[in-house]
Amino acid sequence: MLSRFVNYFTEIVSSKSFIRSTNNKIRIAIICLITFLIPFDLYYIGIYNYGLEYCLWRLPLIAFLASHFYYNFYLFIKSVKDNDLKTWIDRLEAFDESKNDKMLHEKDIEIKSDNVRMRKNDQINTDKYGNFCEHCLIERVVRSHHCYICNVCVLRKDHHCFFLGGCVGISNQRYFFLTCFWLSILVGYGLSFYVELFFKKYEPFKDLTWLYFISPFQASLYCYFYYEKTIFEHVLLYIFYIHVYGFLLGGVFCLYNLFLIISGKTQYDDTLVKRYKYDLKPDGNTINERLQFIFGKYWYLNILIPNYWQSNVINRNMIKNILYPSSREN
Known part of the structure; x- marks a missing residue:
């Protein structure tokens, strides 16, 4: 019974329609995630913690980075x-x-x-x-x-x-490179707000080593057992790690693709x-x-x-x- 279920599950997972559907869902999820993070970072991390005047002159830069990312993303899909x-x-x-x-x-x-x-x-x-x-x-x-x-x-x-x-x-290799390029800059710019906020407002992060910054689960457990943190602050920690991995993935793909282009x-x-x-x-x-x-x-x-x-x-x-x-x- 178990082997029959495993074979059935394997057949579904390996089917072309399932892979195409999953791929489309991943793409939609990434678009929705970034679309959510941009206003969240702008309001909570920026305006709520630093004030409107602090973020006002940064709005054109954020709009420039976001528009270039979405535009190149669209051109990449369109030119497949x-x-x-x-x-x-x-x-x-x-x-x-x-x-x-x-x-x-x-x-x-x-x-x-x-x-x-x-x-x-x-x-x-x-x-x-x-x-x-x-x-x-x-x-x-x-x-x-x-x-x-x-x-x-x-x-x-x-x-x-x-x-x-x-x-x-x-x-569309040009659009892949440019999408990764603008993604890394956009997420990296948002990440700078998080780093400044965490080390300024949240004491636990001052004691974390580099190992915790590449392992969100360890960092979350550390803050949970040694410091009293709210659920929202734990969620904020994981959003911070989404920025970290988004910056690293975008940067790595961008640099490696640039190496291939130059080669x-x-x-x-x-x-x-x-x-x-x-x-x-x-x-x-x-x-x-x-x-x-x-x-x-x-x-x-x-x-x-x-x-x-x-x-x-x-x-x-x-x-x-x-x-x-x-x-x-x-």
Whole structure:
């Protein structure tokens, strides 16, 4: 009876519909949590404890940070489907077939998918492609993966982010980085209010070591047994730890993704090189080319406002590296 229940539970948990539903719920929960924390921090931590005048001049900064986080979050979700392999193959191969030497973003490409793909397939070895995707009805290239949660073949897939609820690929990697970047700054700024408040108002926190600050359960037990704290103060302690882990997660993902962008590769590229012996080169010869490849021509302006109108800057060498990487075993 127990084994039958376990098998039934395992089947439900491993089903695609359950994973998709869970992923959507996680994304909604994160949005709701942040939407709750911003006014809570502003009112209770800011206005209630420090006064209205203290927080008034900080409101534009908080609004700026929050709007950038939500805007990039929205663009990330909106552009998940833009990672579609079929669309990108049509665009890249049509550009590669043309005699135009300009970058991809400077040329309007007339898509002739069937003819272009047939000509290109005659010129390359079939082992440069992956297996056939029965869901998207397309021959996958080596640097693409079908995501059963997003239900699309993602070109140059880095990973599927369960927190944001979508795949990080060639079209939305910029928005993933910027979402993590603004999240870490927004939460870190709110965290500074908590640290100042706790060490100023609550005596127990002055005696806590760094070990307690990475373990909310230990810190809560410490305050419970050694100090008389109200239920609200315990809840406030856990809200503080939500800020701590939000700041750490956002910062770690942001820095690691920046490293990948500057390196001109994805997480899965190391697997292709080590396990499958593909000779993958960085996408772009210089750091500037790699930044333009992800963020667009004026990549530095994304800090002020997301340049969603600026598409990826791609040259022919990048196309060959993305679509037709050579194998060391050939």
